[in-house]
Amino acid sequence: MKISDVAKRTGLDAKTIRYYESIDLVDSPPRRENGYREYGEQGIQQLGFLRKARKFGFSINECRALLALWANPNRRSTEVHGLVTEKVRDIDTHILELKAMKKMLSELLVQCPDDDNPNCAIISKLAEEQE
Amino acid sequence: MKISDVAKRTGLDAKTIRYYESIDLVDSPPRRENGYREYGEQGIQQLGFLRKARKFGFSINECRALLALWANPNRRSTEVHGLVTEKVRDIDTHILELKAMKKMLSELLVQCPDDDNPNCAIISKLAEEQE
DNA sequence: TATTGACCTTATACTTACTATAAGGTTTAC
DNA sequence: GTAAACCTTATAGTAAGTATAAGGTCAATA
Structure with missing residues (x-):
């Protein structure tokens, strides 16, 4: 899935998605031969999670903590x-x-x-x- | 009056006062021989005005407009x-x-x-x- | 008199969470 | 074939300060 499709599905702007990657908030997705980002379900879900957490008013750093808790089965x-x-x-x-x-x-x-x-x-x- | 005294009187931080000057929100005060800023009543009042306007929630640009209205006798x-x-x-x-x-x-x-x-x-x- | 600490100055970088721009490569539709 | 609509990166701008560095000045004390 290309970045613009992920943008549509998550409600985030493509630029915001690249930004989140640049600050290591989300994992870098693999790339196609032409250099385009290719997203899988996991990346998409992370971004959807972020979209909602941001809408709830959490800061980027709080989102970082929430993502870590989400990923941790022993939370x-x-x-x-x-x-x-x-x-x-x-x-x-x-x-x-x-x-x-x-x-x-x-x-x-x-x-x-x-x-x-x-x-x-x-x-x-x-x-x-x-x- | 030196900047730290103005800071005390207005409730603004000295750095904030210099910042307001740097963005031309307030006039540059004259300088003493040693280069220190020397504030007069007018400058102090402008800064006090700004402090209150900011506390009321006005943005810097809105403050700019309010200052202009304040200064304009034909408002x-x-x-x-x-x-x-x-x-x-x-x-x-x-x-x-x-x-x-x-x-x-x-x-x-x-x-x-x-x-x-x-x-x-x-x-x-x-x-x-x-x- | 020397020095310490509290001031003052400037310029620059950092903060938050993006958004905009430039300059270029790729894909798709007609 | 070419134009529109994508994609990429790097860089700069936004708001409203705050922090830091590096230095000059002033007042009080030893």
């Missing part, structure tokens, strides 16, 4: 559980930060006249002295 | 309002994405035994064929 599910628990905490923190930003901006929005005059609570707030 | 508050409205929408989208991720991961977490066995719903999910 302990608690390791995976720990990794994911931490990720959920990260996401929660991130959500709280974004909500705080949104709240502040929304409060300022209602105070901004939204007209042709220069006065604007948002600009004033940003220009304020001190925190 | 129309509706321009600022538009920028901020869009930012709030971005934040909302982002929050929704994170919540979706969190939901999926949380659902998988309760299905993962969290013990010494290799079986794990999370790994299985990632390894699944098809979306």
Whole structure:
């Protein structure tokens, strides 16, 4: 299977697939006589795994750990559980930060006249002295 | 005022301040005889503005626009309002994405035994064929 | 006075996770 | 036969800094 077909099947871009290979995230597939990459089921599955893990928000390095756990028949599910628990905490923190930003901006929005005059609570707030 | 004092007053790192200067986000301050940057009130205020705008989630380029609006006495508050409205929408989208991720991961977490066995719903999910 | 430590300066490389570009070789369809 | 659509590599760009190296300066102490 050629790289573009793998791209279609996994949902990854061909460039992303080459990139993952370049950083040794996935094994280098064998090559055809003309130099083209020839993927087998295993390579395709690894890439599909990566696609999903990335969509779940795992970083490349976390994906590296997940791939290793996947490949390890002696893994302990608690390791995976720990990794994911931490990720959920990260996401929660991130959500709280974004909500705080949104709240502040929304409060300022209602105070901004939204007209042709220069006065604007948002600009004033940003220009304020001190925190 | 020297750069480290400006850093303390604005909450920005001295390196970040130099970086902002290097990308022409802020004006270059005059120099002392020894080559040290010497900041005046105006420079300090610009940097304080930037600090807050960045904390509100605006990108460097958005900050560029906000700084220009701030400096422009003929600005129309509706321009600022538009920028901020869009930012709030971005934040909302982002929050929704994170919540979706969190939901999926949380659902998988309760299905993962969290013990010494290799079986794990999370790994299985990632390894699944098809979306 | 010498030296130590805390500053300041610049230039360059690293980070994350790709994406874009250039410059070229190959395959396929008409 | 040739043009489009692939494939290859190497290199540079993106965002927003952070880290490092290599050096100059300043203030306090021994």
